[in-house]
Ligand SMILES: [Zn+2]
């Protein structure tokens with residue numbers, strides 16, 4: 546199937562149109578027209594080779610909302626016209642212990658990522674959601690429940706599941722005390738989802754300027770880092786802290802805020818952090834953990850939860866040809882809170 550996308554050809558060239566082919570349908574494949582695609586920080590890092598392992602051309606995009614336009618002969622769960630979604634992975638081994646538990650993101654052989662990963666059969670490098678069409682095996686296609694606004698749902702597929710997964714895995718529910726560090730694409734979803742799960746939510750910030758934004762997203766309060774009294778009073782008062790900061794930083798100051806057995810979960814930064822002071826970890830049996838996205842079943846649970854609770858990301862819609870400007874604005878943190886590409890703006 547011929548399609549059109551937007552691709553980076555090297556680390557220092559702007560994204561530009563690229564015509565390419567999607568594979569012919571395998572028996573268990575679903576073909577979809579992409580309607581919307583969210584713009585994740587990973588897209589920027591990959592397009593610019595910030596982690597040193599990009600291969601070009603790259604068609605980024607792993608927050609995909611679309612409609613089914615065709616299915617393979619063995620597909621039973623989807624039919625043409627269905628509203629569907631695809632996130633950060635397209636395939637996995639399907640037989641290891643993690644895959645069998647529904648934790649495909651932790652597949653022992655590594656999941657096939659939605660872009661820049663070799664296909665498990667052809668070894669062709671995958672191209673992502675900045676395109677008009679995609680073909681995905683049905684096990685990795687999600688149903689978009691009725692009532693979920695298609696134009697705003699896309700960021701749930703990465704920013705949403707990345708924050709929902711630790712909230713669920715650490716048992717957050719009514720009465721849980723949750724802190725959120727960083728109020729960007731990930732952080733604003735952590736606030737909305739923790740609040741939707743019934744938790745008491747605190748946004749932790751360096752300045753008081755985010756108070757109105759934090760409350761509008763559903764936070765119960767803002768804890769300002771320069772307010773020493775408030776910080777002292779907040780000692781041992783959190784069950785879970787979701788740290789969404791996307792750059793190297795120091796987590797030691799946050800550790801005394803966790804209650805006994807509390808955990809700070811890092812979701813936003815791949816790389817080194819500053820030296821960690823272990824006294825509060827050992828004396829309070831506190832932990833630092835990390836968490837990637839979530840499995841397919843948990844991602845479906847998230848979509849259903851958001852439809853039921855009417856939880857949606859805050860989005861700024863852009864045209865496909867506005868992507869280079871959007872990347873520049875993201876590098877200045879000038880987005881509230883996620884860009885979403887309206888794929889109708891890309892004409893074949
Ligand atoms: Zn992402």
Ligand SMILES: [Zn+2]
Pocket residue numbers: 637638639640641642643644645649651652653654655
């Ligand atoms: Zn596996």
